[in-house]
Each structure stands twice: as C-alpha cells, then as structure tokens.
Amino acid sequence: MTAAERASRAAAADELCQRAFAEVGCPETGVALVAVGGYGREELAPYSDLDVVLVHDPEVAVGDWAGAVWYPLWDSGANIDHSVRSVPEVLEQAGADLKVALGMLDVRHLAGDPNLTLRLRTAILAAWRRDARQRLPELHELVRNRGRLLGELAHDSVPDLKEATGGLRDATVMKALVATWLVDVPHGELESCRQALLDVRDALHAVAGRGTDRVTPEYWSDMAPLLDLPDATAVQKHTRGLGRRLTHLSRLTWRRVDSVLRRPAKNPASRRPQLTTIGNGLAVAYEEIVLDRDAQPSRDPLLLLRAAAEAAERDLVLEPTTAARLVAEVPALPDPWPAEARDLLVRLLAAGRGLLPVWETLDEIGAVATFLPEWERVRLLPHASEVHRFTVDRHMVETCIEASAMIRRVARPDVLMVAALLHDIGKGQLTEHCVAGEPIARDIARRMGFDERETELLAGLVRWHLLLPETATTRDPEDPATVDLVLKHVVDREQLELLATLTEADARATSDKAWTTWRASLIRDLVRRVAAELANFPVVEDDRHGVEVPxxxxxxxxxxxxxxxxxxxxxxxxxxxxxxxxxxxxxxxxxxxxxxxxxxxxxxxxxxxxxxxxxxxxxxxxxxxxxxxxxxxxxxxxxxxxxxxxxxxxxxxxxxxxxxxxxxxxxxxxxxxxxxxxxxxxxxxxxxxxxxxxxxxxxxxxxxxxxxxxxxxxxxxxxxxxxxxxxxxxxxxxxxxxxxxxx
Structure with missing residues (x-):
C-alpha cells in the first residue's frame, strides 16, 4: 500500500475518463473534464469514488455529449460522483459551499481544453485567497463541529480515518489553509503523516472489501501484514499516532490562523515577528512562546519547563521549533530536581485547557521523555475498558485539566496535580495497574524532589485512586466496616481531601458515564463518613528557623x-x-x-x-x-x-x-x-x-x-x-x- 499504487490507480482512472471523453465526441475547445477532491490529488484508495466535473464555457451549448460521457464510466463498473457545470456556475457554487470550494482547490485536468482547466484553477485559487479572511471562521466552525460529532482519530474506539479530528479531512483542510497564503505548516511533517494515513486507508479497504473509513476492531489484525506491522496493537498505535500528529498540526495551524485574523488585513509592519519579552529568556511573538534574543538554553536546565508553563498559563502556543531547540540544547535536570523545576511542572499541569496543546507539542517532539521517561509506558496505549473515551496518556492529561479546576479543595495542589498526571502510569503492565503504578510513582516523586512524606503521599494516591469509587459502589455505606476499609489506607484529612478530589477528576476525565449524579452522591457520602472519623489536620503554630533578634x-x-x-x-x-x-x-x-x-x-x-x-x-x-x-x-x-x-x-x-x-x-x-x-x-x-x-x-x-x-x-x-x-x-x-x- 504505497503512494505509487495510488498514483497507478489514478492513472488507470485517468485513461478511462480520457477514452470516454474522446468516444462521445465532446468539444475539445471550451469544454474540459476535470478531477476534483481525492481523485484530483491522485489519491485513490481501492474502493474510492471518482469525483469528476464536466466544465464548459458559458458560450458553449451543452449537447447530448454532456450526458453520454458518463455511460462508458458506468459500464466500466467505476463508482463516479459527477456533475456538469459552466465555469461561472462552478465559481458560484464554490463561493456558496465551503465543501465544494475545498474540493475544487485540487482540480486537475483530465481531458478536453487544458486552457479552460487552467483558467478555472486560477479563478478558484484567486477567489479562495481573496475571500479567505471572511471564509476561514466558517471553515473553522465546520472543523470543530465535525470533531464534536466524530471524536478524535487518536482516541475513538472505532475511529473514522477521514472525518475524525486528526483524519484525512483535517490534512486536506490544512493544505487549503496554506493555499490562502495567510499561514504555513511544516510541509514535510504534514505530507508524511498524510501519506502514511492514506496507506492505512488503503489497507482498510483491502481487508474490508469495500469503501469505508471506519476501522472496526476486527480489522486491526488483518491490516497488520499489509502495513508491515507485527500485530493489531502495533497498527492501532501507528494509526493513532498519525492521528495525534495531524491533530496537533491542525490545532497549531488554526491557532495561527486565528492570530492572523485578529491582525489588520494590511499590516505595514515587517513580516518579522515582533517580540514582547516576558523575562527569563522567553518572549511572545504572534501569540506563541519563543526564545528571546538573549536566551541561553544551554545554561538553563529549567528553560523547557518554564517555556511550557508560560505557554499553558497564558493559553498560547509553545512554538514547535522553539520547543525542539530547547530539547536539543537545554541540559538535563539534576536528580533530584530543584524546587523551582517542580513548581514549574505543577504550574504547567494546573493551567487548565491551556495544558493540552502545550503537552501535545512536548509529546510530539519527544520533550516529555526528557523529564518524564516513564511516559513512554503509556503513550498511545488504548484503554481496555470502552467506558474510556481517550487513550491512557491523553486520559491522564485530561485528569490534570479536570483537577486544575478543583485545587481550591486541597491544601497540597502540587501533590494533587502530579498524582493526576501519574495515576494510571502503571497501565500496560502485567500486574494490576494501581499496584504497578505505586513504585513507579514513588521513584518519579523522589526524582522530582518531593520529600519522603510527600513521596509516600503521592505514591499512596496512585495506589488507592480507585478505593473510593470501588468501596462506595460495592459496600453498604451504613456498615461501619465500610468506613474502616477506607481508614486502613487513609490516615488523615489531607490525604482524604486529595483522594476525593483525584477520584472526581479521574472520573470526569473518563466519560460522562463515570461521574453520574448517583455515583457522585455515593462517593461524597462515603467521604463525609470517613472525614467524621478523622481528626482535623493540625497546623503548626511556631517555626522560628533558629532566627535570633540582634x-x-x-x-x-x-x-x-x-x-x-x-x-x-x-x-x-x-x-x-x-x-x-x-x-x-x-x-x-x-x-x-x-x-x-x-x-x-x-x-x-x-x-x-x-x-x-x-x-x-x-x-x-x-x-x-x-x-x-x-x-x-x-x-x-x-x-x-x-x-x-x-x-x-x-x-x-x-x-x-x-x-x-x-x-x-x-x-x-x-x-x-x-x-x-x-x-x-x-x-x-x-x-x-x-x-x-x-x-x-x-x-x-x-x-x-x-x-x-x-x-x-x-x-x-x-x-x-x-x-x-x-x-x-x-x-x-x-x-x-x-x-x-x-x-
């Protein structure tokens, strides 16, 4: 399944169309047969439709040939999506319908008058660029609505390779955004991901025996040999990884589009970014965090975390080339981390929705592994339970986002946020994930510089993060033994507050089914009963640090x-x-x-x-x-x-x-x-x-x-x-x- 095979299929279809055009005697001047959409891009999968348009100048009278040209195509058994339009009609339809406009951006000549095709293509591109500022907000809303309806390719249990967020449709939209000349994207990365995802779709068509874009569970194994991958798990990770990279590129590109649209259309200023220094070697340029001119990454081991925290807290983009440079040049953090490094990580994790795009950038360029190598254990790992709407790694990030809105409930938000990040770090191991995750979390906490008590507190949260929901939903709340079961593992009010908050954040990040009103009431009632048995957390009154008054x-x-x-x-x-x-x-x-x-x-x-x-x-x-x-x-x-x-x-x-x-x-x-x-x-x-x-x-x-x-x-x-x-x-x-x- 390669680009060459797709091009070969397109060439065979081209020959079929050209022969049909010639056989029915279509005029050779003022009339052209063109391919649009995926066929226009020469990206035919084994069961793709042929999207073709018979275009003519307004002065050319449409004869019987306009209907007859389709018969040879139908007789060949090809699935065709066809229409007959004058050039003004094509332009009018493209101006009224974004989906038509996107398809026409890839118009390619098949037969007839090449000058007509050239004029049509030039007019389509000119109109697209001229009207881009007015049309892109509508296009962005279409993209968002499609994502809300079909989910993310990287996480959905039955992903749609074309229409899901991070799918082929998003790749096509990004090419259209580049065609506006308002923004650019890393072309090499976009194209490699797009071609690899097209390979996956070709394999899907081959094993399904029909044209489909949805990968149901039984197809993963059969697709493996066609993609030179060992098994179903490898195919899933490969496909979801492509979806995540395309999602990241799409979100980054749309952030840049939004930034451009907020600026005046005719900006006399230089095209060079205007830097606004924010200190500590960092600056803001066009709503992206970049390095300041005097930054010295090789001398500051905290600069990567600082840049990430600033971007997330300000809800800005961590510019990818800046992040890549930081990964390459910033020294490794010492073991244990200094307090400021831990503080920066917590600020990043507690940034709310600003965390997700920044973490995606860090993950895509391999930055997470530089300070949290254990992340590779869960990266792109699917959940065994269908109740989860995300892969394990994304679920952990979503748990941080949910927990960030609850930090006022706890006295140790730093412990809460790191526990939210690590609570499922034991997934994918042979043993039960809570048990497997505890020693991993303990090692990470020590490396991050938490003291012994904090380390044990954090490791305990990972070990027992399912204690409250499992107990609340399976035991009689009136039975004293139920509270005693929790008290065996929860020693004070501080730990109880943290565990209760982590439980809610974890459930909310899982799915709507995981935090229903009923489940929430059971857990809160259990927490209330346990709290009544615990002494209040004492506050130390005097700590003079040996200071003497002169x-x-x-x-x-x-x-x-x-x-x-x-x-x-x-x-x-x-x-x-x-x-x-x-x-x-x-x-x-x-x-x-x-x-x-x-x-x-x-x-x-x-x-x-x-x-x-x-x-x-x-x-x-x-x-x-x-x-x-x-x-x-x-x-x-x-x-x-x-x-x-x-x-x-x-x-x-x-x-x-x-x-x-x-x-x-x-x-x-x-x-x-x-x-x-x-x-x-x-x-x-x-x-x-x-x-x-x-x-x-x-x-x-x-x-x-x-x-x-x-x-x-x-x-x-x-x-x-x-x-x-x-x-x-x-x-x-x-x-x-x-x-x-x-x-």
Missing amino acids: DAVRADPGRVEVGVVEHGDGSSVTVMSGDRVGLLADAAGMLALQRVSVRAARAWVDGEIGVSVWQVARTGLDAAVLRERLARIVEGVVDPAARLGRVDKEALAPTVTVRPEASDRATVIEVRASDRPGVVYLVCSALARLGLTVTSAHVDTLGPQAVDVFYVQEANAGALGDRRAAEAAHAVRAALTVPAAGS
Missing part, C-alpha cells in the same frame, strides 16, 4: 532590619522591627513591589519584636534597596495596592476558611488563592485595616496556588469572637477578589 534591634524597636541570604536558586529575606499592627503587611508589600515570587514565609513575635522570614525565588536582591522600599511604604510615600495588577477574572475564586479548632490562643484563617504578586500583602493589609494582629503566618506557594495560614488576634486581646472572625474572613476574601485600587 541586640541592636531589641534596644531600638523603631529600627527596621532587613537581611538577605542567598541559597541555591533563591534567597531568604528576614525583616525585623518593633511589633505593630500592619508590620507584616508592609514587609509583604515590599516584596510585592519587587515582583518577587514568595515560596514560603513564617512570622512570629519575639518579645516586642516582630520577625518574618520569607523564602523567595530570586537571587541578587539588595538588602539596602529592600530596606529603602520598606521605609517608603511605612512612611506612606508608596502604596503597594496602587501598583498591583488586576485580579484575573478567569482565575478560580479564593477560598477563605476560619479554622476554630486549630488554636486556642488565636483565630486561624486559612487562605487558598491563585499565586500572584501581592497575595500576602492583600491579606495582611485587609486584617490590619480591621486593627487585627497577625501573630504567626505560614505561607506556602504550591504550584499555581498560595496556601497561607494566618494566626490572628485582637490587639493584645487573644482570639477573635465569631462575629469578628467572620468579618475578617469577609475582608480577606474581598481583598483577593476586587481589583487592586488604582489598577
């Missing part, structure tokens, strides 16, 4: 001391001064104005001195500059709120929870919000405006989420009453939701 600061509480200590890929910033309402807010504002990413922070009161230690993701900070910035905030010269950006309307809403059980001496307020500059400042300043003192703060940035715990007291008066606690929670929630003043 005598000079104790002697002069009005003095402000700022110190910076660098370590590896970040710094520790210590702030000390006489304790007062608003001190922590001012320190947080100082860092927010420097656009410093806070990874963690601790604050406490030592005698009369307020102390805070901030772990930040930057080196090269100048203590004197920070001290000067803090002084200007304290004096009221600079208002940090006026300089903070607006709240992203698309971001998940913050959650603010009062935890009365967590402390007897203070009111504990837990805040979960999207990580961005100024989160801690906004919280602390909102509390300060209420005259409340933050006696201890525990700040952690976990991937895309800040999980911050604040111990709050009335000034010199202990824990808050219920009314004041509710007032404080409301003020914090409002501060994190309303756009910053002056922004």
Whole structure:
C-alpha cells in the first residue's frame, strides 16, 4: 500500500475518463473534464469514488455529449460522483459551499481544453485567497463541529480515518489553509503523516472489501501484514499516532490562523515577528512562546519547563521549533530536581485547557521523555475498558485539566496535580495497574524532589485512586466496616481531601458515564463518613528557623532590619522591627513591589519584636534597596495596592476558611488563592485595616496556588469572637477578589 499504487490507480482512472471523453465526441475547445477532491490529488484508495466535473464555457451549448460521457464510466463498473457545470456556475457554487470550494482547490485536468482547466484553477485559487479572511471562521466552525460529532482519530474506539479530528479531512483542510497564503505548516511533517494515513486507508479497504473509513476492531489484525506491522496493537498505535500528529498540526495551524485574523488585513509592519519579552529568556511573538534574543538554553536546565508553563498559563502556543531547540540544547535536570523545576511542572499541569496543546507539542517532539521517561509506558496505549473515551496518556492529561479546576479543595495542589498526571502510569503492565503504578510513582516523586512524606503521599494516591469509587459502589455505606476499609489506607484529612478530589477528576476525565449524579452522591457520602472519623489536620503554630533578634534591634524597636541570604536558586529575606499592627503587611508589600515570587514565609513575635522570614525565588536582591522600599511604604510615600495588577477574572475564586479548632490562643484563617504578586500583602493589609494582629503566618506557594495560614488576634486581646472572625474572613476574601485600587 504505497503512494505509487495510488498514483497507478489514478492513472488507470485517468485513461478511462480520457477514452470516454474522446468516444462521445465532446468539444475539445471550451469544454474540459476535470478531477476534483481525492481523485484530483491522485489519491485513490481501492474502493474510492471518482469525483469528476464536466466544465464548459458559458458560450458553449451543452449537447447530448454532456450526458453520454458518463455511460462508458458506468459500464466500466467505476463508482463516479459527477456533475456538469459552466465555469461561472462552478465559481458560484464554490463561493456558496465551503465543501465544494475545498474540493475544487485540487482540480486537475483530465481531458478536453487544458486552457479552460487552467483558467478555472486560477479563478478558484484567486477567489479562495481573496475571500479567505471572511471564509476561514466558517471553515473553522465546520472543523470543530465535525470533531464534536466524530471524536478524535487518536482516541475513538472505532475511529473514522477521514472525518475524525486528526483524519484525512483535517490534512486536506490544512493544505487549503496554506493555499490562502495567510499561514504555513511544516510541509514535510504534514505530507508524511498524510501519506502514511492514506496507506492505512488503503489497507482498510483491502481487508474490508469495500469503501469505508471506519476501522472496526476486527480489522486491526488483518491490516497488520499489509502495513508491515507485527500485530493489531502495533497498527492501532501507528494509526493513532498519525492521528495525534495531524491533530496537533491542525490545532497549531488554526491557532495561527486565528492570530492572523485578529491582525489588520494590511499590516505595514515587517513580516518579522515582533517580540514582547516576558523575562527569563522567553518572549511572545504572534501569540506563541519563543526564545528571546538573549536566551541561553544551554545554561538553563529549567528553560523547557518554564517555556511550557508560560505557554499553558497564558493559553498560547509553545512554538514547535522553539520547543525542539530547547530539547536539543537545554541540559538535563539534576536528580533530584530543584524546587523551582517542580513548581514549574505543577504550574504547567494546573493551567487548565491551556495544558493540552502545550503537552501535545512536548509529546510530539519527544520533550516529555526528557523529564518524564516513564511516559513512554503509556503513550498511545488504548484503554481496555470502552467506558474510556481517550487513550491512557491523553486520559491522564485530561485528569490534570479536570483537577486544575478543583485545587481550591486541597491544601497540597502540587501533590494533587502530579498524582493526576501519574495515576494510571502503571497501565500496560502485567500486574494490576494501581499496584504497578505505586513504585513507579514513588521513584518519579523522589526524582522530582518531593520529600519522603510527600513521596509516600503521592505514591499512596496512585495506589488507592480507585478505593473510593470501588468501596462506595460495592459496600453498604451504613456498615461501619465500610468506613474502616477506607481508614486502613487513609490516615488523615489531607490525604482524604486529595483522594476525593483525584477520584472526581479521574472520573470526569473518563466519560460522562463515570461521574453520574448517583455515583457522585455515593462517593461524597462515603467521604463525609470517613472525614467524621478523622481528626482535623493540625497546623503548626511556631517555626522560628533558629532566627535570633540582634541586640541592636531589641534596644531600638523603631529600627527596621532587613537581611538577605542567598541559597541555591533563591534567597531568604528576614525583616525585623518593633511589633505593630500592619508590620507584616508592609514587609509583604515590599516584596510585592519587587515582583518577587514568595515560596514560603513564617512570622512570629519575639518579645516586642516582630520577625518574618520569607523564602523567595530570586537571587541578587539588595538588602539596602529592600530596606529603602520598606521605609517608603511605612512612611506612606508608596502604596503597594496602587501598583498591583488586576485580579484575573478567569482565575478560580479564593477560598477563605476560619479554622476554630486549630488554636486556642488565636483565630486561624486559612487562605487558598491563585499565586500572584501581592497575595500576602492583600491579606495582611485587609486584617490590619480591621486593627487585627497577625501573630504567626505560614505561607506556602504550591504550584499555581498560595496556601497561607494566618494566626490572628485582637490587639493584645487573644482570639477573635465569631462575629469578628467572620468579618475578617469577609475582608480577606474581598481583598483577593476586587481589583487592586488604582489598577
């Protein structure tokens, strides 16, 4: 099954058409017989129809020959799709019907007047290019509707080689997009995938004995020898891999089309991309993440993950040649990973729908294997169960997308997102996949730099990710033994929250049938019963990191001391001064104005001195500059709120929870919000405006989420009453939701 065989079939059909044209005495001037569609491209499968049009100039009167030309073709046994049209009629029909226009783009001369065919082809292409900006949005909607109706070639259980997303129709559409001259695609990659998929269709026709584009399960094995592949599994992986590559190319091309259509039709600017630097060696060009001019990939092992995270979070394309260069030049990550690498991966995984196209780019160029070689175990692996709508690898990515909308439910979104990515990593092994996946996940977690407790937590989530649905649907919820079964494997509320959230994300990513209202209610009832048996997760109140207050600061509480200590890929910033309402807010504002990413922070009161230690993701900070910035905030010269950006309307809403059980001496307020500059400042300043003192703060940035715990007291008066606690929670929630003043 080769391109040569397809060309041979087309040549035989050409000869048949030419003989028929000559036999019936068609005029040789002003009339032409042309092939369109797949026949026009000389891509006939064994049972393909012949799409032909008899075209004539308006001045040529149509005679009996116009009907007689089809009889020899019918007598030959060929399946033909035919019509007779004048040139203006063809152009009018192509202008009214996109499907006709796409077919006519491949018009090829068969017999008759070649000049007429040339004029027709020229007019069709000119009209296509002239009207492209008006027609492409409609074409894009047709492509999307077809995908919604027929699914993806890479994942559907009975894939359609032609009409499914990533099928031959998409390849034809991409050629049509290139013909507009508005965008380009990697021609070599598109053509190789298209030809290989045509080989698969030829094999399908051969084993089916008829013209069909749908591959039912019984055909895979018989197609293997025709494609020189060992077995049905190999044919499936080969076919689905082609579909995925074409899907990726199609999505990338349409993103570029949309970007072009948003720009003015006549742009006097240079055709060279206009770079907008976003820092750390990266830039944006035409809605794609590319390398900045001064980027040095060979010196930055984090640049690949950083580029991917930026693209996914901004919902931009990770430009494929940029990604390929990063794979070739970026050094391997150390073992274990630095904290920033893990944070970038979590940000990528938690980016929502922006993750999918970026992950596809990474996967297609082999980038995933550079930081997660275990991915090859599940790549393009079909699920054994038909309830799954995706292959194993795509299902894991979809689980991440579902989990990203639920990170406010858990205190450890970093663990949740990595567990979502790895929960089915044991698929394809001889043993049960939950059992097989646990040691794999444990090894990956250690390599990523998770500590021992986090590693065991993550491995446990992979091992027991089916525990809740299996127990909830097969055991009596009223029986105490049902809860005891879960408690054998779930030790605290934190683990239960993670497991419940992973369960829902996994089910939603599987199919609509996997997360019905009934199943959801059973699982949630079980989680409620288990939670009632577990003690609340304790919050550590004091962690002073061995910091001592200098005598000079104790002697002069009005003095402000700022110190910076660098370590590896970040710094520790210590702030000390006489304790007062608003001190922590001012320190947080100082860092927010420097656009410093806070990874963690601790604050406490030592005698009369307020102390805070901030772990930040930057080196090269100048203590004197920070001290000067803090002084200007304290004096009221600079208002940090006026300089903070607006709240992203698309971001998940913050959650603010009062935890009365967590402390007897203070009111504990837990805040979960999207990580961005100024989160801690906004919280602390909102509390300060209420005259409340933050006696201890525990700040952690976990991937895309800040999980911050604040111990709050009335000034010199202990824990808050219920009314004041509710007032404080409301003020914090409002501060994190309303756009910053002056922004």
